[in-house]
Amino acid sequence: MQFKQITLDNGLEVIAEVNPNAFSMSLGYFVKTGSRDESMEVAGVSHFLEHMLFKGTPRRTSVDVNRQLDDLGSQSNAFTSEEQTVYYMSVLPENQFPALDLLTDMMRPSLRDKDFQTEKQVILEEIAMYDDQPPYGAMERAMEEYFGEHPLSTRVLGTKETVSDLTAQAMREYHRARYAPNNLCLVASGAVDFDALVRETQKMTKPWQPASVGRKLSTPVPQSKQIQMVHPPATQQYTLEFSQGPGYMDQARYVTRILATLLGDDSGSRLFWELVDKGLADAAVCYTYEFQDCGVFGLYLAGDPQQQQDNWELIQSIVSDSNSNPITERELELAKNKICSGILLAAERPSNRLFSVGGTWLSRHQYETAAQVSQHYRSVELDEVQKVFESLKGRKAVRVSVGPEIES
Amino acid sequence: MQQQVYQHTLSNGLTVLGEPMPWLESVAFTLMYPGGTAREPADRLGLAGMTLEMTQRGSGRWSSRQVVEQLDFLGVERSSSVSTFHTSISMSAMASVLEDTFEVAMSMVRQPHMPEDELDEVRQSALLELASIEDDPAQKCFVELKRSRFSDPFGRSTLGSQEGIESVTHSDCVEFHTRYAKPTGAVLSIAGRFDWEDFLRYVEKQLGSWSTGTVGQLGEVEPQIASIHIPHESQQTHIALAYDSVPYQHPEYYRGRGIVGILSDGMSSRLFTEVREKRGLVYAISASSHSLKNCGSVLCYAGTTSARAQETLDVTLDTIRSISQGIDSGELSRLKSRARTSLVMEQESSVSRSSQLAYDWITLGRTTSRQEVLHEIEQLTAENLIEHFSEYPPKRWTLVTIGPEPLEFHDAV
Numbered sequence: 045m046q047f048k049q050i051t052l053d054n055g056l057e058v059i060a061e062v063n064p065n066a067f068s069m070s071l072g073y074f075v076k077t078g079s080r081d082e083s084m085e086v087a088g089v090s091h092f093l094e095h096m097l098f099k100g101t102p103r104r105t106s107v108d109v110n111r112q113l114d115d116l117g118s119q120s121n122a123f124t125s126e127e128q129t130v131y132y133m134s135v136l137p138e139n140q141f142p143a144l145d146l147l148t149d150m151m152r153p154s155l156r157d158k159d160f161q162t163e164k165q166v167i168l169e170e171i172a173m174y175d176d177q178p179p180y181g182a183m184e185r186a187m188e189e190y191f192g193e194h195p196l197s198t199r200v201l202g203t204k205e206t207v208s209d210l211t212a213q214a215m216r217e218y219h220r221a222r223y224a225p226n227n228l229c230l231v232a233s234g235a236v237d238f239d240a241l242v243r244e245t246q247k248m249t250k251p252w253q254p255a256s257v258g259r260k261l262s263t264p265v266p267q268s269k270q271i272q273m274v275h276p277p278a279t280q281q282y283t284l285e286f287s288q289g290p291g292y293m294d295q296a297r298y299v300t301r302i303l304a305t306l307l308g309d310d311s312g313s314r315l316f317w318e319l320v321d322k323g324l325a326d327a328a329v330c331y332t333y334e335f336q337d338c339g340v341f342g343l344y345l346a347g348d349p350q351q352q353q354d355n356w357e358l359i360q361s362i363v364s365d366s367n368s369n370p371i372t373e374r375e376l377e378l379a380k381n382k383i384c385s386g387i388l389l390a391a392e393r394p395s396n397r398l399f400s401v402g403g404t405w406l407s408r409h410q411y412e413t414a415a416q417v418s419q420h421y422r423s424v425e426l427d428e429v430q431k432v433f434e435s436l437k438g439r440k441a442v443r444v445s446v447g448p449e450i451e452s
Numbered sequence: 453m454q455q456q457v458y459q460h461t462l463s464n465g466l467t468v469l470g471e472p473m474p475w476l477e478s479v480a481f482t483l484m485y486p487g488g489t490a491r492e493p494a495d496r497l498g499l500a501g502m503t504l505e506m507t508q509r510g511s512g513r514w515s516s517r518q519v520v521e522q523l524d525f526l527g528v529e530r531s532s533s534v535s536t537f538h539t540s541i542s543m544s545a546m547a548s549v550l551e552d553t554f555e556v557a558m559s560m561v562r563q564p565h566m567p568e569d570e571l572d573e574v575r576q577s578a579l580l581e582l583a584s585i586e587d588d589p590a591q592k593c594f595v596e597l598k599r600s601r602f603s604d605p606f607g608r609s610t611l612g613s614q615e616g617i618e619s620v621t622h623s624d625c626v627e628f629h630t631r632y633a634k635p636t637g638a639v640l641s642i643a644g645r646f647d648w649e650d651f652l653r654y655v656e657k658q659l660g661s662w663s664t665g666t667v668g669q670l671g672e673v674e675p676q677i678a679s680i681h682i683p684h685e686s687q688q689t690h691i692a693l694a695y696d697s698v699p700y701q702h703p704e705y706y707r708g709r710g711i712v713g714i715l716s717d718g719m720s721s722r723l724f725t726e727v728r729e730k731r732g733l734v735y736a737i738s739a740s741s742h743s744l745k746n747c748g749s750v751l752c753y754a755g756t757t758s759a760r761a762q763e764t765l766d767v768t769l770d771t772i773r774s775i776s777q778g779i780d781s782g783e784l785s786r787l788k789s790r791a792r793t794s795l796v797m798e799q800e801s802s803v804s805r806s807s808q809l810a811y812d813w814i815t816l817g818r819t820t821s822r823q824e825v826l827h828e829i830e831q832l833t834a835e836n837l838i839e840h841f842s843e844y845p846p847k848r849w850t851l852v853t854i855g856p857e858p859l860e861f862h863d864a865v
Contacts, residue, residue: 065475067799098719106729107720114718114786117793136793165732172687172757173735178587277685279586312520321516323576326584347580378524385527389478389544393800 055226066234070398072132077222088202224255231402234394266440281349281447289341292334384418466635479644480544480802487632488537498612512559547645558658601850634665641809644802673747681858689761689855695846699748707840
């Protein structure tokens with residue numbers, strides 16, 4: 045396994061974790077743009093644009109793009125989050141060049157009006173699909189309420205209104221501003237011919253002009269708020285709570301992830317044993333969301349509306365029980381083993397490594413092997429986890445609950 | 453594409469299969485035994501899943517909590533599930549902990565404690581899981597599609613029914629496990645980094661004394677024609693559709709699967725192109741091959757806002773039928789290229805190879821090699837696919853819709 049990295053003259057970074065013995069290679073453009081980089085009027089544009097990149101370029105129609113993706117036998121897709129948009133393909137090593145040619149061409153889309161109008165319908169269908177899933181609505185609302193004026197409050201999909209009102213022109217402007225080569229990173233993993241990759245990328249992206257591109261960073265102000273939502277067809281109650289957690293620049297994230305695992309993983313955690321194993325709740329978990337300038341510590345509960353209040357009180361008592369029930373060495377050891385083994389097992393596939401290597405580079409400009417990542421968890425001490433556990437008590441938090449009726 | 457598959461039969465009849473993948477660090481194994489939902493008594497729907505859950509609440513020398521702790525300590529990723537005909541347990545881990553992991557897994561099969569005082573907790577969990585599907589109309593659509601198409605006992609949901617779950621007793625679970633967790637009709641497979649001789653020693657130690665049982669035959673599956681609408685206050689109408697095709701063990705399976713590939717594999721597939729790309733009718737559309745013993749089906753799904761649901765259904769049906777008008781060389785070459793790539797990439801995953809070995813054995817009574825699958829795929833031509841489509845045309849349709857309004861569907865009646 046070898047790490048390679050170069051920055052081209054136009055500012056585009058090319059990085060690779062090369063494993064000559066792999067059966068396949070994966071390739072992806074990681075764009076440092078997402079819903080937090082949108083103004084309110086164009087909410088959803090990053091995600092909509094992600095769809096439009098499959099709709100053709102000056103050299104290819106949308107049919108050509110889709111056919112070539114399949115011609116290469118690729119497993120390919122794209123996704124958009126609050127902070128990044130990623131386009132990726134996994135192919136056989138012999139297809140490195142055509143895959144690179146296609147993916148690179150896609151970064152400079154035509155954004156034709158007719159395609160824009162057709163794809164808008166697809167996006168509205170995607171929004172409608174999630175509208176029918178009550179926990180998804182609760183999650184969007186919790187992000188809005190927790191982040192308030194902070195840019196992370198913008199919905200990744202946008203709303204029916206913002207997407208309907210969006211113009212192709214506004215999208216073109218957003219693309220021009222955010223897809224400059226110095227805001228992109230080309231990431232490869234597996235059986236990569238790095239020299240050829242760099243040589244060809246250089247040729248293909250020569251006309252790309254760097255631009256001044258940035259991101260507004262700020263720390264959200266913690267708030268206390270409780271919201272009840274009603275989704276008439278729902279049969280279950282879903283409750284989410286967000287409080288402050290570490291961002292991905294913060295070393296404390298390893299400690300907090302371990303705490304989230306031992307308190308609220310979906311198996312073997314304190315919440316699991318007290319709620320899920322006992323048949324009180326369908327789901328009761330803790331998790332972390334990490335962003336560039338901040339993070340969230342989340343709690344999630346799903347179950348019978350009649351039992352939700354009691355269950356929620358039980359969760360609260362478990363997560364604030366740091367004095368009488370401190371974290372044990374055994375819990376710490378099990379959480380570490382679980383996390384580290386998961387990292388090493390996933391690392392066997394180049395397609396999984398693409399996201400670890402690319403995500404880490406985009407967020408922290410750093411490369412780490414899977415073994416190095418797991419070492420961060422291994423070195424966490426018991427008192428560090430206990431300290432974060434103690435800090436959960438009395439935190440300001442935003443809670444959103446959705447279900448068939450208002451809870452009493 | 454080098455591949456070696458070991459095979460061994462224990463004296464109790466259990467088949468053990470192994471595919472070494474020494475380039476990996478991980479190992480994965482799968483045990484399938486015949487405790488499926490089709491074996492549940494008609495008034496105990498949900499018993500198979502509850503029994504599986506009971507076997508995981510302590511076994512051998514471990515308590516319920518110790519089982520989970522031991523597996524977490526070893527860093528094991530696990531999944532267990534129930535299907536129409538089988539219960540499956542799969543685990544994957546780093547190769548160095550195989551022996552310990554295997555011991556825990558097999559203790560669940562051989563020496564589960566089945567604690568009676570935890571049955572009500574298991575029951576509550578099963579009821580919650582059953583209720584949660586009401587909030588996921590896309591998934592519910594498939595549960596109802598299988599129920600109406602394959603009818604009882606083959607169309608049963610793994611989630612069971614409220615009445616069934618409420619009626620299950622502790623002795624039901626014990627009896628179900630005793631009867632069906634048997635080497636007869638079971639298979640154990642392993643793939644990844646392991647030593648075959650060592651593994652057979654572990655197997656002999658844990659399963660050598662596993663006593664044989666008899667598992668009765670189930671009848672044939674007879675798919676039903678039906679058109680069902682379930683009213684739901686949703687934005688989208690969820691459409692699940694099924695029609696006849698050939699099953700996995702059929703000599704022409706790869707032709708049937710090839711046609712599904714033309715319809716639904718990849719972003720240039722016909723359904724994706726016609727329904728989503730050209731008309732923007734849906735976000736999600738798909739078709740897949742499904743086999744239930746002798747019965748092969750194609751299952752389709754589309755989700756769309758209600759005002760456009762009829763058009764979506766109509767375009768979907770037209771697109772399926774359009775296969776008879778021809779398949780172009782580009783479609784065929786893309787299909788083959790995707791299949792070739794998948795076969796190569798499968799060598800990166802011990803989990804997928806282990807489960808494929810078990811599935812092949814259960815369904816075909818033998819394993820299939822990558823060379824064999826590749827050969828089948830290379831044999832596909834536009835002519836033989838169309839010929840297959842005319843010989844096995846879509847028929848015996850089953851339709852389930854969930855949403856505000858029912859749809860017109862003349863083929864089903």
